[in-house]
Amino acid sequence: MPTNEPAIDRTQQIQALTREYSRYSRSAGGLSAVGGGLACLISYVAGASLPMTPALRIALVGLPLLWLIAKEWMASHYYQSFGRVQELTTPTERRFHASLVAFTALLSLVIVAEALVRFAPLGERPWSSQVAGYTAVVTILPIVVWRWLRTPLDFVVGVFLLCQAALVLGGRSYGYDLGTAVFPIASLALIAAGLRDHQRFLRLREELRAIIGAGRAPE
Numbered sequence: 001m002p003t004n005e006p007a008i009d010r011t012q013q014i015q016a017l018t019r020e021y022s023r024y025s026r027s028a029g030g031l032s033a034v035g036g037g038l039a040c041l042i043s044y045v046a047g048a049s050l051p052m053t054p055a056l057r058i059a060l061v062g063l064p065l066l067w068l069i070a071k072e073w074m075a076s077h078y079y080q081s082f083g084r085v086q087e088l089t090t091p092t093e094r095r096f097h098a099s100l101v102a103f104t105a106l107l108s109l110v111i112v113a114e115a116l117v118r119f120a121p122l123g124e125r126p127w128s129s130q131v132a133g134y135t136a137v138v139t140i141l142p143i144v145v146w147r148w149l150r151t152p153l154d155f156v157v158g159v160f161l162l163c164q165a166a167l168v169l170g171g172r173s174y175g176y177d178l179g180t181a182v183f184p185i186a187s188l189a190l191i192a193a194g195l196r197d198h199q200r201f202l203r204l205r206e207e208l209r210a211i212i213g214a215g216r217a218p219e
Contacts, residue, residue, distance in 0.1 A: 014211065020204055022087040023197075024079035026150050030201055032067075032074040033153070033194025039063045040157045040187040043164050044180070047173035060168045064161035068148050079201060082208055097146075100155050105142035112139055133169030137162055153193060156186040 024030065043063050050056055076084070089097075115135045119127050141162055149158040160174075160183045167173050174180050 017204060017207055018085060022085040024201060025075055025085060026087040028197040029071065029194050030074065030079055030198040031194060032071040033197065034191050035070055036067050036157050037187040037191035037194065039067045040160055041184055043161055044174065044183050047164055048175045052173060057168050061165045064158065064165055067161065071148060097150060101142055101146045104145045108138050108141050130170045134166045137166035137169060153186055153190040157190050
């Protein structure tokens with residue numbers, strides 16, 4: 001008696017591959033995660049160890065922007081080269097991400113409000129380019145968290161890179177101490193996760209190519 005079990009197995013295989021593939025639209029960074037971890041380590045060590053020359057200041061301010069651009073490009077043009085498939089998030093994941101955005105927005109609001117009170121026209125002190133640059137980066141931080149920093153490790157690394165850029169624009173940088181030790185640890189964890197996800201993607205890519213080559217890709 002004929003059975004449709006092979007067709008069912010093939011459909012389940014394709015569904016599983018599609019779910020795995022969709023992770024690279026959001027939670028799996030692959031090589032871009034490796035780049036983010038390396039950028040965080042470079043920013044942390046350079047900011048704490050090297051004299052703050054104009055060239056170093058430009059580099060530290062530009063690092064988060066370069067990482068975010070690379071992150072989006074890798075997701076769209078490399079990891080989702082077979083077509084865009086958006087990862088579905090669970091209610092728990094959405095609530096957690098919303099809490100990160102809300103927390104960041106609250107801190108940004110406090111910092112910006114303090115600046116507005118201290119500096120003209122409400123305060124007595126005049127604005128400087130350093131204060132304006134610092135405040136501008138802090139202002140956009142919640143937007144960046146909402147749009148691009150979708151996992152806990154992305155959040156820690158991305159917020160550090162942006163806060164480092166804000167401090168550098170304000171004439172300072174993070175130093176070596178217990179309070180900042182979490183950042184290199186998060187960097188190493190993000191690098192490890194990125195390498196793992198990239199290896200998984202290489203295997204996934206071969207499976208997808210085999211399905212497409214056999215003419216069994218989903219419609």
